[in-house]
Amino acid sequence: MAKQKSAFVCNECGNEYSKWQGQCHDCGEWNTLTEIKLGPAAGKSAPRAVGYAGAAASEVQTLDSINLEDLPRIHSGSSEFDRVLGGGLVPGSAVLIGGHPGAGKSTLLLQTLCRLAQSVPALYVTGEESLQQVAMRAKRLELKADKLQLLSETQLEAILSHAARQRPQVMVVDSVQVLHSDGVTSAPGSVSQVRECAAALTRFAKQSNTIVLLVGHVTKEGSLAGPKVLEHMIDCSIMLEGSSDTRFRTLRGQKNRFGAVNELGVFAMTELGLKEVKNPSAIFLNRQSEPASGSVVMVVWEGTRPLLVEIQALVDSSSVGHPRRVAVGLEQNRLAMLLAVLHRHGGLQVGDQDVFVNVVGGVKVLETSADLALLLAIVSSFRDRPLPEDLVVFGEVGLSGEIRPVPSGQERLQEAAKHGFKRAIVPSGNRPRKALEGMTVVAVDTLAQALDAI
16 A cells, blocks of 8 residues: 655745755744645545535636626624724635634624624534533623524534535634544644645635634734645634733734735723724823823824824833843834934934833834834933823834835824824825814924924
8 A cells, every 4th residue: 555645834834845854945934844644545535525515516707707796795793893804794705813812702703693693694613612611601791692503513524514504604613723624634733634624614615605704723923823825725814912911902904805904903802792992092092191201192004094002112221231122012123223213313322221112002013104203202211301292293214314204194194183182293295285273283304303393
């Protein structure tokens, strides 16, 4: 009998190798190669691919003959969830929701399916919890559970068989890491099992026009567990973030074939589950009564809306030979680069000082519009001079000390004016076309001009 063929797949980039090696040549990561079985041994019949019994056979069509009518989106009942999804759930889509243990993934999906079950057929498949545990959570959250179908199963073929009979319009699988297929010999949670199960569920979603929501675990590094190719299979990848010491959770879209990426939805964890926050800027602007040095409000752009958040900086004398540079919610390397720009073009030397930077509320700022606000907060802390409470700042700082414009400057200023801010320091390229009532806008071209403005 011939030996079953296998390959080694990198968990980070999905590159395949014929034999094991310590480092992946494609992404450069170490000890990320995992063995997978490519197929059954010779002489054995290959397991038949599992699909949807009522699916139509594939046909070749011309491009102009394809129906261009938009598929109607299904609203989840939560405006924040719909915002991250791009306007609602798309029929036939596969959505992957990841997050740390205790973030609220199961709670969010159970709330969503209980609402959807009142109008469309819905199936909740649990592989990590018993049916009694799910029912206890639904009762504690006071959810309407009279029409939601439940299934406790971890075998892929059995799940697809039940789904083919029930024909749900929305199906949740919690979680993809505990599923196993009879056609794969490795243990549940392995690279080959996760990839094959996710591929079969995605194929079922496309063939049956069912919305499939998959729950994924998160590794210690904060990425989704399993092969990187898992993110290429699905249509939408969403991360639910939030630490255990805060009741707020942020839902961020990382990949979306039906909408904008980097959309942000904010929820609050309560006794009755996750409640959406209608005005996220209000919770991030809960500042102290007395002005403090090293604090300033900036306007970041999250997906399709502006968001006002507070950035804090603390500059203190260092007691060690190598001063510390700590950034929470911002990129560490960008902080070091901006400190060099501040020294060269702002005339402020903090090489012998510890610099700590934090974005209030646990928000992760991924865009460069926070550069100017970060430097002004550092200067305020270093000089121990509080900035005005009604001041808002945004702008990108270049290596030559110039202040570059950022996208959607007019909308950022309008959001700040709506929350009562009276002053703004912005790039000259973002100067408003017409004066904003009640707001004084200072447009600057260089970092030196911005420092003079404060």
